[in-house]
Amino acid sequence: MSEADRAERVETIMVSPDNPKPWRIENALHLKGARFQFRSWVGRDHDHCVGCWAKFAEFDRPNIQHEGYATRGRIGELWVCRECFDDLKDDLGWKLD
Numbered sequence: 001m002s003e004a005d006r007a008e009r010v011e012t013i014m015v016s017p018d019n020p021k022p023w024r025i026e027n028a029l030h031l032k033g034a035r036f037q038f039r040s041w042v043g044r045d046h047d048h049c050v051g052c053w054a055k056f057a058e059f060d061r062p063n064i065q066h067e068g069y070a071t072r073g074r075i076g077e078l079w080v081c082r083e084c085f086d087d088l089k090d091d092l093g094w095k096l097d
Ligand SMILES: [Zn+2]
Pocket: 049, 050, 051, 052, 053, 054, 080, 081, 082, 083, 084, 085
């Protein structure tokens, strides 16, 4: 296998839905060391999970998140779903307030 093939193969593994964790870490890397609060999502429109892009909203639909972990303070309010918080908190040093 050539170097280019190997690089492409790694790329494919990284973004595969079977192993989405590195991809989600990449998405959420800017939130390294952030503090979160667990709460219900309220608002006028919707938000997305920073890690996996799951949707947060008030309306009831399959796969819509109604609660999750939100950041506060100078980085503003960003949301992470429960699954991503559990999977990524150790890698990204997330703290719960
Ligand atoms: Zn997520």
